[in-house]
Amino acid sequence: MIRIGICDDEAYMLERISEKVKSHMAASHMEASLRRYGSGEELLGSGEKFDVIFLDIGMKGLDGIETAKRLRAGGYRGYVVFVTVSEEDVYRSFKVGAFDYLLKPLDEKEFERTLRRILASFRSKHEGRMLIRHDGEWSVILFHDIVYAEVVNRKIHLRLTDGRDIEYYDQMKRMLDRVDERFCRCHRSYIVNVEHIRAFIPGNELMMDNRDLIPVSRTYRESFNEGYFDYVGGAYD
Structure with a gap:
């Protein structure tokens, strides 16, 4: 649609x-x-x-x-x-x-x-997608359906647009290598899909389309900003 x-x-x-x-x-x-x-x-x-x-x-x-x-x-x-x-x-x-x-x-x-x-x-x-194994089966996940990813205890949790939370074993760096430029790392534990950012919250947080708040850490702030503005086409006058 x-x-x-x-x-x-x-x-x-x-x-x-x-x-x-x-x-x-x-x-x-x-x-x-x-x-x-x-x-x-x-x-x-x-x-x-x-x-x-x-x-x-x-x-x-x-x-x-x-x-x-x-x-x-x-x-x-x-x-x-x-x-x-x-x-x-x-x-x-x-x-x-x-x-x-x-x-x-x-x-x-x-x-x-x-x-x-x-x-x-x-x-x-x-059409961007990746194949992951979770709960003993393989699933195809469309990039557009991923709101953000969070790593918890060596597992990546994919928060999806339909409300599902899919977890599987992987590393953040490996995930970044598999996805495209719409995904930016904003924190040691988070990768966000910039297409699903609803708002920038004072205090270095992002509100996503599902209303979850994601922190932007000092370590990743500069690289996140660069990735974000590269994707959306730069700051508009």
Whole structure:
């Protein structure tokens, strides 16, 4: 399932983008959820989590660029596709980590090309997996399903998005060698999936999507920050 948000202050564009997305997802055999918003303020206030957001740059009130800045500042690491009437907005759009931009009126081929690239990237990210042995059997664990890993008494505990805690014998260094760049070590006993960080808590803690609090130790703070910002694309202005 891919979660898609569409934000435009023109009802016609909201409908048009929605229909194009639905059509492409059906043709790609990809399950998707869609949410539509008429302003940047409405999108930011929704509290919804998205994998992809289509943002109109020229909205009244909070424009698309400022909306994207606030999303990034709040920890959003998904794809942003700007929709704009002017190529003059291109430079500003990429400063906030845009995946792509589309010019109005929408070109069918360009829109399809952008969606194909997004889906290819999304599928690649979500196909990462590892094979582990626990409780006498082998299990395939998808990287996307791991919120964080904790080592306790020589066992690694994987806290998963479905609430399960899977434990198996391994070393943290070996696990880091097996996973990809979305995983960062923040403490001697913890590796976190940065895609599941909900908030940074004063006092050097991370709140994860499952509401668990994870410490960031002084020893790992610098390397964690480097890994985190490398993955999300750097600090956004």
